[in-house]
Amino acid sequence: MKSITTFLKRCISTGFRRWHSTGKLTSTSPEELAHFNALASSWWDVNGPQRILHKMNLLRMDFIYSTIREHLKLNPPDCPEEDKVYIPPYSVDLLPEPIKRQIVWEQDMRRDEILSQKKLKVLDVGCGGGILSESMARSSFVDDVMGIDLSSEVLQAAKIHQQKDPMLSENNGKLDYQLTAIEDLPKSETYDIITMFEMLEHVDYPSKVLTEGLQRLNVGGWLFLSTINRDFVSWFTTIFMGEHVLRIVPVGTHTLEKYINQQEIRDWISEDPQRLRSYEVVDTKGTVYLPAYGWKFTSNPNVGNYFMALRRVK
Numbered sequence: 001m002k003s004i005t006t007f008l009k010r011c012i013s014t015g016f017r018r019w020h021s022t023g024k025l026t027s028t029s030p031e032e033l034a035h036f037n038a039l040a041s042s043w044w045d046v047n048g049p050q051r052i053l054h055k056m057n058l059l060r061m062d063f064i065y066s067t068i069r070e071h072l073k074l075n076p077p078d079c080p081e082e083d084k085v086y087i088p089p090y091s092v093d094l095l096p097e098p099i100k101r102q103i104v105w106e107q108d109m110r111r112d113e114i115l116s117q118k119k120l121k122v123l124d125v126g127c128g129g130g131i132l133s134e135s136m137a138r139s140s141f142v143d144d145v146m147g148i149d150l151s152s153e154v155l156q157a158a159k160i161h162q163q164k165d166p167m168l169s170e171n172n173g174k175l176d177y178q179l180t181a182i183e184d185l186p187k188s189e190t191y192d193i194i195t196m197f198e199m200l201e202h203v204d205y206p207s208k209v210l211t212e213g214l215q216r217l218n219v220g221g222w223l224f225l226s227t228i229n230r231d232f233v234s235w236f237t238t239i240f241m242g243e244h245v246l247r248i249v250p251v252g253t254h255t256l257e258k259y260i261n262q263q264e265i266r267d268w269i270s271e272d273p274q275r276l277r278s279y280e281v282v283d284t285k286g287t288v289y290l291p292a293y294g295w296k297f298t299s300n301p302n303v304g305n306y307f308m309a310l311r312r313v314k
Helices: 002-012 015-022 030-038 051-070 097-116 131-137 152-162 206-214 232-245 262-270 273-278
Strands: 120-125 142-149 175-179 191-197 217-228 279-290 294-298 305-312
Touching: 051 097, 051 131, 051 191, 051 217, 051 279, 051 294, 051 305, 120 131, 120 206, 131 142, 131 152, 131 175, 131 191, 142 152, 152 175, 191 206, 206 217, 206 262, 232 279, 262 273, 262 279, 262 305, 273 279
Parallel strands: 120 142, 120 191, 142 175, 191 217
Antiparallel strands: 217 305, 279 294, 279 305
């Protein structure tokens, strides 16, 4: 219960005062907005202040792609018996190696076939300058992407960069940006994928943002997020080393009190019966940035940065 309270306290303490002054519960603070506005001009400089996000984007796309691909239904109910892919009722590792390879190959081919036919609708919340939005829009299984943010300056940077790729130009219609909060999007507008990467630690009321996102998921849809555990390791790596020593991100990018332990999100899902019936946490992976290597997954999602995949089941 303590972790749930910690996660929710930003949504209830001084909540009326902030809501009354801003009209929004999903917005960030003026100081946060000013900080990101100042970074707009360098957003697409891969060696500039946002270089760590450019490197992280590789891991983001891997996480999204592999999670969706591994959870595809290989034999839908209407699939003819002769077209079904064999799925053994036990681990394929128990089979002789040649048979195992054949089964895995057939399953992989079916996954590629199914995924190639998908035309998914994506909402990128807190899209910034569009690093992830552009990558998603280039994916063959994505039909269109909407990127939203509350910073007009970074959205302008996103739109300028978008025009450099004819595939993504505004005339193409596959990628669009809007200056809006997620709560202002129509509830009737639903999505197959909603992303919230590196943004929950920058908003005042993260549970409100998550609620707004989950409510806009189609059944079977995915919400992908990344944020940071609130611990000493996170402070040391992201604030002390990242901002003040190595200077790989600008000073003031992070605030320790806004970090969210991954278990707090799990507890928040499970403590409400309606959320528990409708959504599930499918996967959580720890991530770490190695200056001489880049980002990589770790085996411990409870320390430092982490990625999480939630799915709407009903």
